[in-house]
Amino acid sequence: MVERSSIPVHRQDPILVLILGLVTCGLYLIYWNIKTAEVMNAVSGRPVISPVIAVIAGCCMPVNVYFYYQCGQCLEDLGKLTGKELKDKSTLLVVLGLFVPMVAAMIVQSHINEIYDAKP
């Protein structure tokens, strides 16, 4: 079982992710991807998402789709940690990641925030 204290802090308002993504021409999403990969790896307790792939995802659409596919798979582990039943959202995130990646990022961010909001 993964300790909640071992999860790196990556708390952010999902709306801010959208705004910063737009304002920085998508460059913020590269940083966001690295931090998300870090959190997802900690949540799963093993390296699932490569941080380098997370960087590439920020500048290549097919890799971005793969990144969100892996994030969707990790949500199940995230649900176990927060005590909520989260289903595999890979399909939804893949579709959103293909057309509106910032919305997919907002969904993932809102789930990541649940880690810090949930009572221990």
Place this chain on the structure above:
Amino acid sequence: MRSTTPSLEGCEAHGLPDARFTRNRAAVISLCTATLVLSYVWAPHVHSGPVVCPLHGLVGLPCPACGLTRAFCALATRNVVEALRQNALSLPLFLLFVAAPLVSICELWRRRRCAFYSFLYSKRVACVAGGVVIAYHLGRCAWMLHTGSLVEDYLKTSWTYALVH
């Protein structure tokens, strides 16, 4: 050569891959193959296609990925110079798209993860890669601003500009 990282994703303690291992490799193979095939098929029509990048469409500015579709189509037709002109990041990315399915097939065959790309899990390598991408993108934007293509090719072709005018 056997993997020395049994804790990695998809590899259970006994060394046999789980369902996620197979699913992820299948996703990589299909995604990369589809991208390469589409790049070749779409090549004759790439310059007449619509704006699909939400950032380009809404804000009228290029994202780090802008130009990659045209560059991939150019690479699929063996036009390396044109690909580099569109987006220099396309060359290493194209090589990644060629290598990734081959590595995935090899891993599915061996039922074990290869260890040679464990550097991809290094945060330091990720930060360097991120720095290179950001520096390249900022440099490219500055060059586009200098040549005027930022206004002509991006701002004036955005959805917002079309809506206003």
